Amino acid sequence: MQFFVEYTPAAGKPQSPEHNEKLNKLIEEESKSGILFATGAFKPGTTVIRQDDGNVSVTDGPYAEAKEVIVGWAIINAKSKDDAIEISKNFLSIAGDGTSVMHEIFGPEDHAAQSEHAAQNEHAAQSVSPHNGERA
Structure with missing residues (x-):
């Protein structure tokens, strides 16, 4: 740090x-x-x-x-x-x-970790069905 x-x-x-x-x-x-x-x-x-x-x-x-x-x-x-x-x-x-x-x-390693976390959140959001909130 x-x-x-x-x-x-x-x-x-x-x-x-x-x-x-x-x-x-x-x-x-x-x-x-x-x-x-x-x-x-x-x-x-x-x-x-x-x-x-x-x-x-x-x-x-x-x-x-x-x-x-x-x-x-x-x-x-x-x-x-x-x-x-x-x-x-x-x-x-x-x-x-x-x-x-x-x-x-806030260094390059923090930016990489933040980008990875955002990608994981986006993937998790896409795997939830929009109709009933259950995972597809």
């Missing part, structure tokens, strides 16, 4: 060089172990591309109303949601105060 994890640090807490060293060590360890698939940070500014009723608009930020800014992200490999939560807790224990938001990634 893969999860996309966003990280937003608590406001007003600058990070020391020692803190950054610990974080870099964790990233290196989790990369080598296969837990960390990819990671990065966002540069300042945002571009929003929106379509509404066929009209596309592009707006560049930063946006003053944004109180919390997502600073970093990671894609992690985990055995389960609980495992992903533990990985995120470990990250926060080093990163410090802040918030991580996890999203399970």
Whole structure:
């Protein structure tokens, strides 16, 4: 299973060089172990591309109303949601105060399983007689 994890640090807490060293060590360890698939940070500014009723608009930020800014992200490999939560807790224990938001990634294997399940349901529906609800 893969999860996309966003990280937003608590406001007003600058990070020391020692803190950054610990974080870099964790990233290196989790990369080598296969837990960390990819990671990065966002540069300042945002571009929003929106379509509404066929009209596309592009707006560049930063946006003053944004109180919390997502600073970093990671894609992690985990055995389960609980495992992903533990990985995120470990990250926060080093990163410090802040918030991580996890999203399970719907991958190719999930799409294949969903397609197979839909095909089985369609086959089951076709094998039921429309007249009396009994199987043909």
